[in-house]
Amino acid sequence: MHEAPKTLSSYREELDKALDDSFLRKTLDTFAVAYKANREAVFQQVNERDLIAKIAAAKDNAAQHMDELYEQFKREAEKRGVVVHRAATAAEANEIIARIAKENDVKKVVKSKSMTAEETQLNLRLEQDGLIVDETDLGEWIIQLRHEGPSHMVMPAIHLSRYQVADDFSKATGVKQDSDIQRLVKVARVQLRRKFIAADMGISGANFAVAETGAIATVTNEGNARMVTTLPRVHVALVGLDKLIPTLDEALNALLVLPRNATAQMLTSYVSWMDGAGPCASSPTGKKIMHVVFLDNGRSALAKDPLFSQVLRCVRCGACANVCPVFRLVGGHKMGYIYIGAIGLILTYFFHGRERAKVLAQNCVGCEACKNICAGGIDLPRLIREIRSRLNEEEGTPAEAALLSAVMKNRKMFHSLLKFAKFAQLPSTGGSQFQRHLPAIFLGKHGYKALPAIAAKSFRDRWKSIKPNLPNPRYRVALFAGCAQDFVYPEQLEACVKLLAAHNVDVEFPLEQSCCGLPLEMMGQRKTSIEVARQNIRAFDAGKYDAIITLCASCGSHLKHSYPHILEGTSGEAQRVNAFAGKIMDFSSFVHDVLGLTADDFVNKGEKVTYHASCHLCRGLGVKDAPRDLIRAAGEYLPSEEEEVCCGFGGTYSMKFPEISAQLLEKKLANVEATGATRLVVDCPGCIMQLRGGAEKKGSPLKVTHISELLAENMKR
Amino acid sequence: MSNVNPELVELFRTKAAVVGAKVVEAASMAEAARYVADVCASKDPCELLADEPDAEQGPLGPNKVPTRVKRIVAAPDLDAAAFGALAGDCEAKGFACIREGLRKHLAGIDVGVAQAVLGVADSGTCMVNSDDEETRLATMISEISVLILHKSAIRKDLPSIAADLRAQQSTGKPSYTAFITGPSRTADIERVSAIGVHGPLELHIILLED
Ligand code: SF4
Numbered sequence: 001m002h003e004a005p006k007t008l009s010s011y012r013e014e015l016d017k018a019l020d021d022s023f024l025r026k027t028l029d030t031f032a033v034a035y036k037a038n039r040e041a042v043f044q045q046v047n048e049r050d051l052i053a054k055i056a057a058a059k060d061n062a063a064q065h066m067d068e069l070y071e072q073f074k075r076e077a078e079k080r081g082v083v084v085h086r087a088a089t090a091a092e093a094n095e096i097i098a099r100i101a102k103e104n105d106v107k108k109v110v111k112s113k114s115m116t117a118e119e120t121q122l123n124l125r126l127e128q129d130g131l132i133v134d135e136t137d138l139g140e141w142i143i144q145l146r147h148e149g150p151s152h153m154v155m156p157a158i159h160l161s162r163y164q165v166a167d168d169f170s171k172a173t174g175v176k177q178d179s180d181i182q183r184l185v186k187v188a189r190v191q192l193r194r195k196f197i198a199a200d201m202g203i204s205g206a207n208f209a210v211a212e213t214g215a216i217a218t219v220t221n222e223g224n225a226r227m228v229t230t231l232p233r234v235h236v237a238l239v240g241l242d243k244l245i246p247t248l249d250e251a252l253n254a255l256l257v258l259p260r261n262a263t264a265q266m267l268t269s270y271v272s273w274m275d276g277a278g279p280c281a282s283s284p285t286g287k288k289i290m291h292v293v294f295l296d297n298g299r300s301a302l303a304k305d306p307l308f309s310q311v312l313r314c315v316r317c318g319a320c321a322n323v324c325p326v327f328r329l330v331g332g333h334k335m336g337y338i339y340i341g342a343i344g345l346i347l348t349y350f351f352h353g354r355e356r357a358k359v360l361a362q363n364c365v366g367c368e369a370c371k372n373i374c375a376g377g378i379d380l381p382r383l384i385r386e387i388r389s390r391l392n393e394e395e396g397t398p399a400e401a402a403l404l405s406a407v408m409k410n411r412k413m414f415h416s417l418l419k420f421a422k423f424a425q426l427p428s429t430g431g432s433q434f435q436r437h438l439p440a441i442f443l444g445k446h447g448y449k450a451l452p453a454i455a456a457k458s459f460r461d462r463w464k465s466i467k468p469n470l471p472n473p474r475y476r477v478a479l480f481a482g483c484a485q486d487f488v489y490p491e492q493l494e495a496c497v498k499l500l501a502a503h504n505v506d507v508e509f510p511l512e513q514s515c516c517g518l519p520l521e522m523m524g525q526r527k528t529s530i531e532v533a534r535q536n537i538r539a540f541d542a543g544k545y546d547a548i549i550t551l552c553a554s555c556g557s558h559l560k561h562s563y564p565h566i567l568e569g570t571s572g573e574a575q576r577v578n579a580f581a582g583k584i585m586d587f588s589s590f591v592h593d594v595l596g597l598t599a600d601d602f603v604n605k606g607e608k609v610t611y612h613a614s615c616h617l618c619r620g621l622g623v624k625d626a627p628r629d630l631i632r633a634a635g636e637y638l639p640s641e642e643e644e645v646c647c648g649f650g651g652t653y654s655m656k657f658p659e660i661s662a663q664l665l666e667k668k669l670a671n672v673e674a675t676g677a678t679r680l681v682v683d684c685p686g687c688i689m690q691l692r693g694g695a696e697k698k699g700s701p702l703k704v705t706h707i708s709e710l711l712a713e714n715m716k717r
Numbered sequence: 718m719s720n721v722n723p724e725l726v727e728l729f730r731t732k733a734a735v736v737g738a739k740v741v742e743a744a745s746m747a748e749a750a751r752y753v754a755d756v757c758a759s760k761d762p763c764e765l766l767a768d769e770p771d772a773e774q775g776p777l778g779p780n781k782v783p784t785r786v787k788r789i790v791a792a793p794d795l796d797a798a799a800f801g802a803l804a805g806d807c808e809a810k811g812f813a814c815i816r817e818g819l820r821k822h823l824a825g826i827d828v829g830v831a832q833a834v835l836g837v838a839d840s841g842t843c844m845v846n847s848d849d850e851e852t853r854l855a856t857m858i859s860e861i862s863v864l865i866l867h868k869s870a871i872r873k874d875l876p877s878i879a880a881d882l883r884a885q886q887s888t889g890k891p892s893y894t895a896f897i898t899g900p901s902r903t904a905d906i907e908r909v910s911a912i913g914v915h916g917p918l919e920l921h922i923i924l925l926e927d
Contacts, residue, residue, distance in 0.1 A: 031908055045839065080891045138914050139905035157905055165906050185903060185911040186780045192915065193766040197823045213886035223857060223901040223916035230853055230893075231823070248882050252875040266732065266840040267875075267898045270916075273882065276891025279850050281820050288891075 002149055004337040004348065004356035008656065011334075011359045016659055018330040023161050028328045031158070033642070035322045038264030039373070045266075051257050056377040058250040059242075059313035063303040069211040069244040070294060076214030077292060080276025085293045086241075090120035090351075093295045097122060097203070097236055098129055100291055104234050106131065106200040110192075112218065112225035113137040114205025115153055115316055116238050116295055118338050119351055122203070134195045136224040138188050145172050151332030153340050154262045154318035159331045192224070202228035206239040207258070207315070208251040209292070215275035216243075216292060217251060219258060221268045229274060233283035236291045241299045242312040254315055257375045261317040298350050307386060311350065313376025314343050320370035320380055325646045326363060329663050335363065342370040342380040349387050354394060361387045363657060365650035365664075366522060367615035382565070388524035397525070404520065405528040411514040411535060415460075415487075452488050452689055459490035463509050466497055473506035475546040475594070480536075480559065480584070482552035483515045484685035492551055492685060492705075495712035496587055502715060503595055512539035516555040521562065522652050530570055533563050537573075537580045547585040547594065551708055553684035554651065557620025560584040586617060587708055588683055592626035599633040602714045609635040609710065610677035612668065612691060613644040614684035627683055627707055634714040638675040642667075649690035665694040672702065679703040681710050721868045721927065725838040729871050730924070733841030736899030737912065738920040746799045746865075749923045753863055754806035756921060757790050757828045763860050767824040785827070788812040791819055791859065792830035793851035803830070819854040829859030829917070833866040833897075835881055836922075839874040842898040843922060846885060853893060862917035864897065869927045 005011035018024065062069060074084040087093035101109065109131050111117065123133045123144075135144040139156035143149065145168045150156030157165070166179040169187050177187055204225050206216035216237050218225040229235050245251055259265040280288035303309050321327045321341025336344025337356050345364060349357035364384045371380050392401065407414050459481055477500065485493050497507050513536050520529035536559070540548055550556040560581050567577045591597050609631050617623050631637040648654060648664025668691065672680050680695075680702055682688050692704035730740045743749040762775055762784035774783035790807050792800055793816045800816055807814035812827070819826070831852050833843035843864045847853035856862050872878050885894045901916035912918055 027907060034908075136915070137905070138903045142905070155905060155908070158908065160906070162907055162909075181906045181909045182911050184906055185914050189914055190764075190766050190780050190782055193824070196915075197767050210886075213883065215886050215892075221901070222903050222905075222914045224914075226853070226857055226895065227915055230850065230857065247879075248886075249876065249879050252879055252882070255875055263904070266736070267837075267842055267896065269736070269897065269899050269902055271896035273886065273892070273894040273896075275886045278848055278891035278893055281850060 002333050004352070005359040006355075008359055008362065011363075012657065012659065015330050015334055015657065018334045019659060019663060021331070024159050024331050025329065027158065028331060032322065032328045035264060039260065042260045042264050042266055046256055046260075048257075051253065052375060052377045055254050055257060055315070055375060056310070056313055058245060058253065059376055060309070062245045062250070063242065063309050063312040065246070066241055066244060066300055066303050069246060070241065072211040073209055073214050073244060076211065077276070078214075080214055081287065081290065082214065082277055083291045085291065086296065087293055088296050090295065090297050093120050093238060093293050093297075094122050094125035096293050097238065098125055100234065100236055101126065101129065101131060101201055104201065104289060106234060108195070108199045109133045109201045109203060110136050110195055110199040110228050110232065111140070111203045112205070112220065112228040113140050113156070114203065114238055115339065116205050116240050117203065118150060119297065120238070120295065122238065134192070134199075136192050136195065136228060137220070138185065138222060141188060141192065142168060145169075149333070149338060151340065152318055152321055153316050159333065196227045196231045199232040201234040201236065202232040204228050204235065204237050206237050206243055208245055208254070209239050209243045209294075210248055210251055211244055212247045213275050215248075215273050217271060217273045219255070219268050220270050221263075223270050226270060226272050229272065231282065233280055234289045234291075236293060238293050238295060241294050241296055242314070244294075254375070258315050258317050261319040261373065261375045302350060308350070308383065310376070310378050311343070311346055311383065313378055315375050317375045319373045319375060323369040323373055325367060325369065325648075325664055326365055326660055329660055336360065342384065343378070346380070346383050346387060354391065357387065358391050358395065361391060365646055365648065365653045365660075367646035367650070368619040369615070369646070372619050382562070385521050385524070388522070389526040392524035401523040401525055404523060405525045408515055408517075408520060408528055408532055411512070414514065452693065454487055455490050457490070459486045459493045460509070460511055462490055462494070463511070466494060467509070468497065468501035468507055470501065470504055470506045472504070474504045476506045476508070476544065477590070478508045478510060478540055478545045478548045480513060480516070480540070480548055480550040480555060481509070482550060482555040482685065484689065485551055489685050489688065489706070492708050495706065495708040496549070496551055499591065499708065499712045499715055502717070503597070505595070508545070510539045514539075516558045518554055518558040518562075519651050521558070521566070526566065530566055533567055537563070537576060540580060542576070542579040542583045545583060547590055548580070548583040549585055549587055549590050551587045551683070551706060552686070553586060553614040553617035553620060554686055556584055556586045557616040560621065586621055586623055586683060588617075588627040588630055589621075589623050591711065592630055597630070597633065597711075601716055602634040602711070603716055604634060605714065607635040607679055608638055608675075608677040609679045609681055610638045610640045610672055610675040611643060612640070612647055612672070612680060612682045612687055614682060614687050615646050617683045618644050627681075630707060630711060631681060634710055635679070638677045640675045640677075641671040647687050647690050649686045651686060654690065661690070665690055669694050669698065669700070673700065677702075679705065679710065681705055681707045683707055722871065725871045725873060726868050726924065728838040729836050729841055731841075732838065733899070733922055736841055737902070738841060738899050738922050740922045740924060742924045742926070744926050746925070747802050749865055749925060750799065750803040750806050752923060753790060753792075753803060753828060753830055754810055754812070756861055756863065757788055757807070757812055758810050760827060760861060762786070763788065763825050763827045765824040769822060769824040772824070785825070789822060789826040790814045790828045790830065791826055791851070791855045792816055793819070793849060793855055794832050795830065817851050819851050819858065823854075823858055826859050828861045828863060829855030829857075830863045830865065831856050833864045833922075834870065834885075835878060836866045836871040837873070837875055837878060837896075838871050840898055842896050844878065844881070845895045845897055846892070847895050848890070848892045853895070856895065856897065857916050859917055861919045861921060862897075862900070863921045863923060865923045865925055867925050867927055
């Protein structure tokens with residue numbers, strides 16, 4: 001069993017090791033690419049968004065009625081001869097099950113896969129009583145033989161090669177086993193059949209517990225859950241209280257998404273519905289001895305939390321790991337404790353405590369890939385940020401976050417520090433990617449990319465001289481600059497102003513605006529982040545403009561989607577917040593959707609251009625077509641493989657986990673280079689910093705620019 | 718008017734094939750019985766995955782365990798007439814045909830037959846009432862599982878069978894209902910798909926005219 005990381009430095013050492021595991025890297029790469037395509041194909045037949053919304057609503061409703069559903073389930077199940085228990089803690093659940101085993105004189109136990117039993121570490125408890133416990137899911141059996149925990153919720157042994165499995169099976173059977181996968185599977189067929197036959201008790205989990213009929217359902221491909229629940233005379237199901245739902249309809253609806261999301265299947269080979277203790281020839285009474293043990297372990301408290309109750313929507317499909325670029329690099333053992341992936345970072349905090357969660361919770365690059373595919377529509381990236389903020393509240397703020405907070409509270413100080421590059425003298429902060437001269441200790445970690453210099457003259461200082469003066473403008477917009485473009489890449493904003501002015505759009509630049517606050521959020525600095533947000537809203541008189549345009553996708557998605565959340569109930573001016581958020585629009589959408597620019601507006605010189613879809617644009621703001629259409633209008637668009645996968649920047653993430661960031665960057669650049677394009681355009685200065693720095697470092701001639709620059713350079717005059 | 722929807726039958730056939738089930742048609746129960754006996758005759762001998770003291774043992778199978786000499790077909794949930802027809806066909810070929818006592822043969826049987834209550838076209842799924850332990854075992858410990866599905870019992874999708882599933886669970890007696898979609902499979906080693914890790918190596922579905 002692996003432990004959760006205790007310190008950032010020990011965690012980074014472990015991550016380094018995982019990055020060196022070339023088998024793991026290759027397997028997860030292949031899987032990630034195949035999964036994406038297969039998932040898309042199986043969702044074509046159904047309305048994905050609609051189904052996910054239904055699951056979310058049904059699970060929310062169930063969580064609010066958890067106690068009633070439990071009572072109803074218990075009544076129905078007891079009518080059918082089942083004994084129903086409720087355990088407040090993991091230890092209590094384990095005790096109940098150990099007692100059932102003892103009362104029934106059980107010696108041998110077979111188990112089908114249950115993440116809940118992993119959560120309670122049930123096997124360890126049963127083994128204390130001298131019971132022989134065998135896992136029967138193939139993947140679970142393999143990791144049991146190796147004394148490891150699962151590295152994925154659905155594919156527990158995905159980190160292992162056939163050769164490792166052959167070794168383990170050779171040891172387990174005392175016979176040398178061939179590494180052919182089909183053969184290995186049959187070794188399990190023979191070995192496990194014997195275990196099924198010999199067992200006195202079967203332990204299963206459940207994917208659903210249906211209150212109306214007292215039925216539980218298991219969803220499997222192998223069919224081991226059917227064996228486990230049929231052959232032995234005793235059956236115990238260990239079920240999280242979050243699995244309770246009112247009726248079969250909710251379960252059938254969820255079944256349209258769960259297998260599609262988990263393994264890109266329409267449906268798994270088997271779904272078994274069990275209500276009541278039916279006939280069982282191996283039982284002395286001729287009837288199955290059946291118990292259902294519900295586990296609370298913090299779930300009923302979670303149900304009452306206005307924000308985190310959505311965690312209970314999780315159906316354990318594992319998709320949030322499947323699409324996570326960090327999981328893809330380091331695997332599940334490094335991307336969770338017992339529960340894996342984005343949901344793992346969150347559940348560890350609630351089920352296994354703050355100590356185990358505090359380092360893990362930092363390892364999210366914030367790319368939002370998981371949010372888009374979650375079967376329960378859980379806002380995973382946001383919840384991870386919220387956990388960081390709670391951890392800071394509980395544990396005190398780390399020095400660098402406190403310093404960043406202190407500086408950002410005062411816009412003038414923050415900006416003058418940036419201007420004079422005095423930030424360079426500060427220790428590690430969220431702003432340090434702007435440093436011209438890095439403190440020596442950071443050089444090693446940032447060796448993989450060249451860092452940009454602070455611009456000689458910031459955009460705000462250039463503004464007076466470039467402000468357009470249009471007598472009868474078509475539109476009136478305001479620019480939200482964000483720190484990176486204001487102080488490092490003012491030319492990107494200038495290109496935007498030039499293009500807009502040429503199309504008779506008046507632009508204003510309110511000087512009181514500051515950092516959007518996202519770096520503060522990423523570091524869990526909620527209080528300062530709220531102050532900064534308020535300051536920005538005050539700086540813009542939203543009513544005056546047709547749109548507030550930003551060229552930074554990260555700022556854009558934060559301003560548009562997070563401001564209403566973080567300011568909820570704190571400012572008493574919801575209307576103003578919503579008016580502000582409602583006006584936020586990214587540059588490409590404004591130029592494409594509002595101005596309606598097309599190929600006719602550009603001189604297309606046939607420049608070969610490829611694209612990186614910034615996480616916060618394609619997922620955060622849901623903008624996909626506008627930038628690609630614009631590239632086609634101004635050049636020759638050469639799509640790149642995995643265009644929507646994160647470049648690894650992630651703001652402060654690239655400082656905390658530089659090794660992972662570097663790997664993501666390398667992959668991205670390899671895909672970009674494979675297109676043969678000479679220019680890469682992006683909608684976000686953070687990505688540009690990462691990608692341009694990476695290209696420079698490699699000595700690549702690739703030109704990395706903002707899409708605004710491509711368009712301004714090629715516009716017809 | 719027949720209540721068979723040809724489009725759904727076609728969709729079911731396609732989707733079941735995608736997940737590796739073999740779909741065939743039969744005009745009558747008698748024809749279905751003949752198909753089962755033929756399948757049993759043409760398959761490799763069943764491997765004995767565990768000890769079965771009374772079983773006559775043949776040479777070792779591919780997994781280096783002994784094989785069964787007298788083939789076994791189990792069909793616990795057929796009505797007396799249909800079982801009679803199947804038993805006759807089996808006997809003619811020298812196979813045992815049983816409808817109970819499957820626990821004596823947990824080491825594995827050749828063919829298990831069961832009736833599907835209904836089918837789901839979208840995913841190629843059969844719903845089987847397996848409250849009876851013998852029926853359940855027939856679909857689990859057989860090397861080839863054969864399900865008999867009436868064409869008229871094919872529905873569109875999972876949500877449309879809620880009422881049927883509810884009826885299964887509302888008889889006042891304990892129930893055990895299985896959705897079966899293709900044979901037992903796993904991809905737990907290197908994500909490589911493999912069939913038959915625990916249950917049937919093959920799934921055949923006989924679509925029966927009404
Ligand atoms: S959080 Fe969502 S995506 Fe992740 S396992 Fe749970 S349901 Fe699946």
